[in-house]
Amino acid sequence: xxxxxxxxxxxxxxxxxxxxxxxxxxxxxxxxxxxxxxxxxxxxxxxxxxxxxxxxxxxxxxxxxxxxxxxxxxxxxxxxxxxxxxxxxxxxxxxxxxxxxxxxxxxxxxxxxxxxxxxxxxxxxxxxxxxxxxxxxxxxxxxxxxxxxxxxxxxxxxxxxxxxxxxxxxxxxxxxxxxxxxxxxxxxxxxxxxxxxxxxxxxxxxxxxxxxxxxxxxxxxxxxxxxxxxxxxxxxxxxxxxxxxxxxxxxxxxxxxxxxxxxxxxxxxxxxxxxxxxxxxxxxxxxxxxxxxxxxx
Numbered sequence: 001x002x003x004x005x006x007x008x009x010x011x012x013x014x015x016x017x018x019x020x021x022x023x024x025x026x027x028x029x030x031x032x033x034x035x036x037x038x039x040x041x042x043x044x045x046x047x048x049x050x051x052x053x054x055x056x057x058x059x060x061x062x063x064x065x066x067x068x069x070x071x072x073x074x075x076x077x078x079x080x081x082x083x084x085x086x087x088x089x090x091x092x093x094x095x096x097x098x099x100x101x102x103x104x105x106x107x108x109x110x111x112x113x114x115x116x117x118x119x120x121x122x123x124x125x126x127x128x129x130x131x132x133x134x135x136x137x138x139x140x141x142x143x144x145x146x147x148x149x150x151x152x153x154x155x156x157x158x159x160x161x162x163x164x165x166x167x168x169x170x171x172x173x174x175x176x177x178x179x180x181x182x183x184x185x186x187x188x189x190x191x192x193x194x195x196x197x198x199x200x201x202x203x204x205x206x207x208x209x210x211x212x213x214x215x216x217x218x219x220x221x222x223x224x225x226x227x228x229x230x231x232x233x234x235x236x237x238x239x240x241x242x243x244x245x246x247x248x249x250x251x252x253x254x255x256x257x258x259x260x261x262x263x264x265x266x267x268x269x270x271x272x273x274x275x276x277x278x279x280x281x282x283x284x285x286x287x288x289x290x291x292x293x294x295x296x297x
Contacts, residue, residue, distance in 0.1 A: 008070045008074055009027070010023075010027065010034060010038060010041070014057070018057045018058065019057060045062065047062035048062060049062055089289075090119070090122075090289030094122065094123045094124075094125065095124055095286050097126055097144065097145050098129045098134040099126065099127070099128060099129070100130065100134075100148055101231050101233060102149075102249045102252055104128070105232070105252050105254040106251030106274070107165055107297075111294065115290065119289060122286055122289075122290075127143060129146070130204050130205065131146075131149045131150075131204070131205055134146035134148045134277070135148070135160070135277070138277060138278065139160070141279065144286070144290075145277065145287060146277050147165065149205050149207055149208050149275075150162065159280060160278065162275050163276050163295070164275045165274050168250040168271060168272055168274075169269050170248065170250070170269040170270070170272060171250050171253060172245065173235070173247070174246075174263065175261075178192065180192050186265055188267055189215065189216060189265065189267050195226075196224050196227065197212075198226060198239060199213075199228060199246065200235075201228045201230065215247060218267060226244040227243060235248065240260045241259070242259070247269075249274075
């Protein structure tokens, strides 16, 4: 025989009234079936819950120990319908979100604050990952959505949907103290010393890699690639150590690091896009609420 919520409600009512007649009246039943239900519960638990005599009913030690737990279980059970309604409306549940590092310095923090205010009952699982890793996680259903740098690979066609979130220019990230950085004016790539270029590997982010190299080609420069790095923090750290310079999305300038200066470029630069991708067949109401709020952000 399994323990039923009905039995716990009977027990809690008797424990609060300490009188079977009044408890039966509260429960809109007669006293004999209530007494039988409590006796059956005691038999199931193999412990007396009440000490009874002709005049009084008192909680036994097992009843005193059970009462707070029974109240907790009943309260949780009473909350389930509202929880189910919130989950169906996308207002409660879980959302696994992956993001590229640059999003952490641009759209992600203000949007997450707004989302958490709008959906406080949704638990967010955040994963920092490069775009290629995000695509794999999305295709395997391990994350619900990913803030990444397009384009999506051919293997994702038909599986993933995508929406543009942000476009921003590339800017210079250079070691502090370069002569070309003596003022705050935009700088030309031709005026910079020929330092090694620190850049994303093309297989990790082909669009960003190609956009950066296109800036140098347009300026008539063939850069020497010094280091490859897959995280923005790593690229900025390498620049701060004097190992080279980099072109990064404008939002990365929010990552302050000693020994680094950021400058706008006088050269024409392509815009770097960040967008959100998700599985087309993901029915999650939480995901739909997330995407709708992002569309309006």
